[in-house]
Amino acid sequence: MELRKFEFDEKGALIIPASPSSSKHDFDFFFGKWQLKNRKLKERLVNSNEWIEFASTQECYPILKNTGNIDDFLMDDFEGMTLRLFNPQTKLWSIYWADSNTGTLDNPVVGSFTDGVGHFYSKGKHGELDVLWRFKWDASDPEHPVWSQAISTDNGQSWEWNWYMHFSRFVQ
Numbered sequence: 265m266e267l268r269k270f271e272f273d274e275k276g277a278l279i280i281p282a283s284p285s286s287s288k289h290d291f292d293f294f295f296g297k298w299q300l301k302n303r304k305l306k307e308r309l310v311n312s313n314e315w316i317e318f319a320s321t322q323e324c325y326p327i328l329k330n331t332g333n334i335d336d337f338l339m340d341d342f343e344g345m346t347l348r349l350f351n352p353q354t355k356l357w358s359i360y361w362a363d364s365n366t367g368t369l370d371n372p373v374v375g376s377f378t379d380g381v382g383h384f385y386s387k388g389k390h391g392e393l394d395v396l397w398r399f400k401w402d403a404s405d406p407e408h409p410v411w412s413q414a415i416s417t418d419n420g421q422s423w424e425w426n427w428y429m430h431f432s433r434f435v436q
Contacts, residue, residue, distance in 0.1 A: 270385075270396070270419055270420040276387075277387070278374075278385060278386065278387050278396070280356060280374050280375055280385055282354060282355035282356045282376045283355070283376040283377060283378040285377070285378060285379075286355040286356065286357070286376035286377060286378075287350075287355070288330050288331050288350040288352065289330065290350070290357065290376070290377040290382060291324070291333050291348060291357075291401075292326075292330075293403045293406035293409060294324045294333070294335070294403070294409065295324050295325060295326060295333070296323070296324065296433065296434070297321065297322070297323045297433070297434035298321065298322045298323070298324075298431045298432065298433060298434055299319065299321055299431070299432050299433075299434050299435070300319065300320045300321065300322055300337075300429050300430065300431055300432075301317070301319060301429070301430045301432075302316075302317065302318050302319070302320055302427070302428070302429050303315050303316075303317050303427070303428045303430075304316050304317075304318075304426065304427040304428075305424075305426040305427070308390060308415060308424065308426050309390060309393070309415065309417065309424060318339065319339075320337060320338060320339045320429075321337075321338045321434065322335050322336065322337050322338070322431070323335060323336050323434075328349075331349065331350050331352065332347065332348055332349040332350060333347075333348050334346065334347055334348075337363075342363065342364055342365070343363065343364040344361065344362065344363035344364070345361075345362050345363070346359060346360065346361055347359075347360040347362075347369070348360075355376060356374050356375065356376055357374065357375060357376060357377075357382070357384065358372035358373075358374050359372055359373045359374075359384055359399060360372045370388075371386055371388055372386060373385055373386040373397055373398070373399045374386060375399075377401070377403070379404070380402070380403045380404040380406070381400065381401065381402050381403070381404060382399075382400065382401035382403070383398070383399075383400055384398070384399040384400075384401075385397065385398050385399075385420075390415055393417055394417075395415050395416060395417055396415070396416040396419060396420050397413070397414075397415055398413065398414040398415070398416065398420075398423060399411065399412070399413055400412045400413075400414075407432075407433060408430070408431060408432060409431045410428065410429065410430055410431070411428070411429040411431070412425055412427065412428045412429070413425070413426055413427040413428075414426065
């Protein structure tokens with residue numbers, strides 16, 4: 265995975281430029297029902313090589329005249345939801361997550377797509393550590409997109425990839 269140099273403003277906020285091709289239609293590929301194969305590190309930032317694999321389902325639908333979308337992530341004893349909003353002035357997407365364990369809306373990761381691949385970032389915490397979060401949406405094959413998540417403790421010089429979701433259209 266490529267590394268990029270991150271820039272921060274005078275207050276320490278992460279500067280995230282939009283792709284020139286970014287649009288409110290970037291997530292249109294994702295509308296509908298999906299089956300997921302998840303692969304997630306058992307523990308983060310401890311040099312773990314132990315992965316947990318599990319299945320889930322997800323359904324995504326547009327909102328706000330396609331300037332956003334919502335999805336429901338479902339497992340037997342867990343439910344999550346994602347709210348994605350497109351800002352037409354900045355041409356950036358903000359992606360928010362909430363789940364049944366916390367009942368709170370996380371700070372967003374922000375970014376855009378180029379050639380079917382989206383990169384989204386935010387500053388935040390993992391436990392007591394200051395970290396950068398990264399989501400990657402690879403929709404180069406829109407019938408089998410892949411979402412992945414990484415975390416960095418060194419301002420993006422290196423990343424620990426800790427969760428992968430492989431999507432296939434839901435078949436009844």
